[in-house]
Amino acid sequence: MDSYSRVVTAVAERVLPSVAALSLRGARGTGAGSGVVFTPDGLLLTSAHVVQGMTTGTATSDDGVETPVRVVGSDPLSDLAVLRADRATAPPAELGDADVLRTGQLVVALGNPLGLSGSVTAGIVSGLGRSLPAREGRHTRLIDDVIQTDAALNPGSSGGALADSRGRVVGVNTAVAGYGLGLAVPINPTTRRIIGDLVSRGRVRRAWLGVAGAPVPLPPATAESTGRRQGLRVIEVVPGSPAGVAGIYLGDVILSVAGRPIENGQALQRLMLGDAVGTRMPVTVLRRGALVDVVAVPEELSTAR
Numbered sequence: 001m002d003s004y005s006r007v008v009t010a011v012a013e014r015v016l017p018s019v020a021a022l023s024l025r026g027a028r029g030t031g032a033g034s035g036v037v038f039t040p041d042g043l044l045l046t047s048a049h050v051v052q053g054m055t056t057g058t059a060t061s062d063d064g065v066e067t068p069v070r071v072v073g074s075d076p077l078s079d080l081a082v083l084r085a086d087r088a089t090a091p092p093a094e095l096g097d098a099d100v101l102r103t104g105q106l107v108v109a110l111g112n113p114l115g116l117s118g119s120v121t122a123g124i125v126s127g128l129g130r131s132l133p134a135r136e137g138r139h140t141r142l143i144d145d146v147i148q149t150d151a152a153l154n155p156g157s158s159g160g161a162l163a164d165s166r167g168r169v170v171g172v173n174t175a176v177a178g179y180g181l182g183l184a185v186p187i188n189p190t191t192r193r194i195i196g197d198l199v200s201r202g203r204v205r206r207a208w209l210g211v212a213g214a215p216v217p218l219p220p221a222t223a224e225s226t227g228r229r230q231g232l233r234v235i236e237v238v239p240g241s242p243a244g245v246a247g248i249y250l251g252d253v254i255l256s257v258a259g260r261p262i263e264n265g266q267a268l269q270r271l272m273l274g275d276a277v278g279t280r281m282p283v284t285v286l287r288r289g290a291l292v293d294v295v296a297v298p299e300e301l302s303t304a305r
Contacts, residue, residue: 004106004122007106007165008106008108008120008122010167011108011110011120011163011164011165011166011167012108012110012120014163014167015093015108015110015161015163015167015169016062016110016118016120017061017062017063017090017091018036018037018038018090018091018092018093018161019034019035019036019037019061019062019093019110019111019112019118019160019161020034020035020036020037020044020059020060020061020062020067020090021034021059021060021112021115021117022034022035022044022046022050022057022058022059022069022083022112022159023057023058023060024050024051024054024055024056024057024069024071025054025055025056025057026053026054026055026056027053027055028052028053028054029053030054031050031051031052031053031054031057032050032112032115032156033046033047033050033051033111033112033156033157033158033159033160034046034050034110034111034112034156034157034158034159034160034161034173035050035059035069035083035159035160036093036159036160036161036169036172037085037088037090037091037092037093038092038093038095038169039092040088040091040092041088042067042084042085042086042087042088042089042090043072043082043083043084043085043199044059044069044082044083044084044085045080045081045082045159045169045172045195046080046081046082046083046158046159046172047079047080047081047158047159047172047173047174047185048074048075048076048078048079048080048081049076049079049158049174050081050158050159051071051074051081051083052074052076054071055070055071056068056069056070056071057069057070059083059085060117061089061090062090062117062118065089065090067085067086067087067089068085068086069083069084069085069086070083070084071083072084072198072199072202073197073198073199073201073202073203073204074198074203075194075197075198075203075204077143077204077206078143078185078191078194078204079132079143079172079174079185080172080185080191080194080195080198081159081198082195082198082199093161093163093167093168093169094167094168094169095168095169095187095192096163096164096166096168096169096170096187097168097170097187097188097189098145098147098170098171098186098187098188099145099186099188099189101125101128101147101164101170101186102125102128103124103125103126103127103128104124104125105124105125105164105165106122106123106124106164106165107122107123107124107125107147107149107151107162107163107164107165107170107171108120108121108122108151108162108163108164108165109121109122109123109149109151109152109153109157109160109161109162109163109173109182109184110160110161110163111153111156111157111158111159111160111161111173112156112157112160113152113153113154113155113156113157114154114155114156115156116156119157121151121152121153122151123149123150123151123152123182124149124150124151125147125148125149126148126149126150126181127147127148128145128147128148129144129145129146130145130146130147130148130183131143131144131146131266132146132174132183132185143185144266144269144270145186145188145190145266146174146183146184146185146186147162147170147171147183147184147185147186148181148182148183149162149182149183149184150181150182151182152182153173153182157173157182158173158174159172159173159174160172160173161173162184169187170184170186170187171184171185171186171187172184172185172187190270190273193273194273197273197274204273204274205273205274205277205300205301206272206273206274206277206300206301207271207272207273207274207276207277207279207298207299207300207301208241208242208272208298208299208300208301208302209241209242209243209268209272209296209298210237210238210240210241210242210243210244211234211236211237211238211241211243211248211254211268212234212235212236212265213232213233213234213235213236213254213265213268214232214233214235214265215230215231215232215233215263215264215265216230216231216232216233216253217229217230218230218231218253218255218286219286219289222255222286222289222291226255226291228255228261228263229263230263230264231253231254231255231262231263231286232253232254232262232263232264232265232267232268233251233252233253233254234248234249234250234251234252234253234254234285235250236250237249237250241299242296242297242298242299243296245296245297246283246294246295246296246297247294248283248285248294248296249287251287252285252286252287252292253285253286253287254268254283254284254285255284255285255286255291256282256283256284257271257281257282257283257296258271258276258279258281258282259282272298272301276298277298277299277300278297278298278299278300279297279298280295280296280297281295281296281297281298282294282295283295283296
């Protein structure tokens with residue numbers, strides 16, 4: 001075999017035993033997809049849209065062993081979900097870090113498209129830093145740093161593994177955007193925190209600041225003095241929100257929150273996980289050419305809000 005074939009074959013041999021075909025049922029009927037075993041005691045990672053409305057089902061491993069599973073937790077705003085098998089029947093896959101991926105790098109997609117279990121496709125990372133809209137109730141969020149790949153994905157691939165050349169799972173296949181175009185939610189420090197929350201409490205706590213914004217370039221003098229080229233211009237402040245109480249106004253340009261640079265909405269969303277709820281967060285904004293510091297205390301995001 002040539003070197004390319006050897007790499008793909010080695011990844012398939014390493015990761016396929018950890019990939020399961022999911023058959024699920026719940027109040028909304030039945031569903032199917034793929035899942036990846038990622039702990040020795042039988043926890044599986046999949047896509048939230050695969051388990052939407054589902055509670056239980058079965059996971060069938062590559063060698064045909066069928067195991068009952070139940071949904072532990074689901075987070076539509078990251079399109080990630082965790083299931084637990086009644087017993088561990090497959091070795092766990094190694095989770096990698098999508099933050100070190102480079103465009104053009106070889107990746108391998110493994111899953112169960114169209115009911116064809118144990119399917120393997122290979123391609124490259126076609127793009128990084130893509131955004132994928134996700135919705136839960138009234139809330140819409142952009143899943144950031146999404147991986148774009150030309151490895152073929154089809155219905156049923158969702159929840160399957162996207163692995164690098166060393167067989168580490170760097171993404172969870174989540175969507176087919178069009179012919180020859182696939183997307184995957186990355187495995188990185190942010191999504192690891194989300195997965196940890198799903199395992200420990202079955203849901204993800206998110207903080208709410210109450211602003212909407214758009215990225216804008218900073219004036220040259222501000223860019224030179226702060227070492228930043230872009231900020232987030234505030235285009236909406238919810239009345240009575242933590243941002244409103246803190247004294248953030250329309251037209252302000254947010255430069256940093258809790259000492260972290262804010263260049264776009266995704267950067268702000270990354271900070272709004274559970275640890276931020278109730279925490280005093282210094283916010284630096286540019287207002288009429290001057291730097292202004294305020295303190296905001298994010299509240300927990302409620303699905304009723």
